[in-house]
Amino acid sequence: MRATIIHGPRDVRVEDRDYPTVRLPSDVVVKVTASCVCGSDLWPYRGVRPVHQPHPIGHEFIGLVESIGSAVTTLAAGDLVIAPFLVSCGNCPQCRNGVTVACEHLAHWGGTDENGLPVDGGQGEAVRVPLAESTLVKVPGITEPDDALRASLLTLSDVMATGHHAALAAKVSAGRTVVVVGDGAVGLCGVLAAKRLGSERIIAMSRHADRQAIARGFGAADIVEERGTEGVAKVRELLGGVLADSVLECVGTKESMEQALHSVRPGGALGFVGVPTGTPDVPWRYLFDTNISVGGGMAPARTYIPELLGEVLDGTINPGRVFDAVLPLEETPEAYRAMDERRAIKVLLTP
């Protein structure tokens, strides 16, 4: 089969790779019908995270079950399934707590499973899925979604689940004011997540017209282009002299984290899902003095998918709008370039 392999900075190639087979009784093999490039795929691509040896890449995909292991009973060949961005067992204490990203049997797409067997990446034609029943979520009653639905289902792998995580960590609920820092796919999904959780007033911080348009479509009432203290002042002005109840940090840099933290009102909440990169050291005393709570981290997508899936299927939410480009798998290198150069928000890959 064809699959994307990352060899090093700015070097991703679509290459031949053995078609996966069921190796363990709890495996299934999924034929990928849509995958995509994640903002976090750009870290090794940009050399921010080292690539020690070439490996398959891609952690967001949906597809059709092709073959199943002997222990698999809740999935069948032909099922349309969503893969969260991590493999999880569903049965360890962390999974039972809903924190599937801390699963004791965790595996990464493009890495190896707990038995040392290779796991395919999502940016390829097919994937062996370990711990398949606990990892995959079946899409009920549908196998051939139209393009829009396919895109929205695919966001549940990561970005929509991550936006939802940020909103929950920021304690978004009806009546609360919200600021979203970051206008990438996750930030935009954060706007949508805040809207569906009942926020009546969402401010998106964005300087790009195309992203601003999506943010407004997802429910943002206002756009703030200013940054730093000017951005904070603008938020305060828009909210009638106070800062935001809930702030979603969806970038992870020093600047974005400071922007986010200083946009929270006393006693408000910061949800952060941007992987901290050079983030400032915040004294505990600052959190103490402001009564601001913080939470976040990697989203337990597997836990959230069932709740979000229903609203995707009935059309209540359409997070797939974050995809502004579609390319065939063979053009994955161009997808990386387009996202790296910010020519695209997020690129969907078709087989």
Add this chain to the structure above:
Amino acid sequence: MRATIIHGPRDVRVEDRDYPTVRLPSDVVVKVTASCVCGSDLWPYRGVRPVHQPHPIGHEFIGLVESIGSAVTTLAAGDLVIAPFLVSCGNCPQCRNGVTVACEHLAHWGGTDENGLPVDGGQGEAVRVPLAESTLVKVPGITEPDDALRASLLTLSDVMATGHHAALAAKVSAGRTVVVVGDGAVGLCGVLAAKRLGSERIIAMSRHADRQAIARGFGAADIVEERGTEGVAKVRELLGGVLADSVLECVGTKESMEQALHSVRPGGALGFVGVPTGTPDVPWRYLFDTNISVGGGMAPARTYIPELLGEVLDGTINPGRVFDAVLPLEETPEAYRAMDERRAIKVLLTP
């Protein structure tokens, strides 16, 4: 009247001071019927926080309204009232959000109000209370509580409200496991707060038999005396191989904060109310990797008192048990010594 004045490290004196009068229409004067010494009073006493000039001290008291300003309608002479540890207006955005400790018209007992007028300390015979209607909470239907009730009412000024704040910040709810770090009055009240919020399994970290007994009386199922990695291992063992859902940090030192943070399970919550003293900066990456949320700070006691008061009055909770000594106001210096030398958990002062 007689009132306690702090002059410098280990120098608190009970001195003569003018009896307070109503200065502003929103003032009342309260005749103090019980006050006490707080752990935080020991910071200036120990020289940890400088005393730039002698000033009245004490921020926890209950008493009877003696005289009222012309604008006061909801309080009357003879009412028994509880004073939270800060003056707040009840009407600014922060107060309306329930974060009364960030009030835009905040004043400290023993300091000055927003008009520059002196405010008495709680460790004295009487106090001028600015913004009285929004600051004080009336105890309905009772003016002469017995000793036990008096003590419990007094804890609502600070320590019980602060324990409650820690428990809320740590997201304590029915079914969650709880660890409380710190066995001072706040930590003990944290145990009680966690119990009333429905926790079924509370572990108190304490090395003092008298405090352990109160913790058990307040609902702690287990006591852990170990510290550091041994303490964490003990928690894990007691909880069947996992760490705690909710951890209350009620000390504020580097060691206690680390003890607390490392006792939280992935995806769990840390509530911290110990004023950070020498604590390292917030480890964003650790919080990201563990999905642990943190929150805390000064408790908005004014916001919490009404809810807690009902349970104190009907005997559901008896937080006054944290007082293990009672002294007359004239012996306030001995009360400080007793707490400084850990001969007492918390000393109640009577007029």
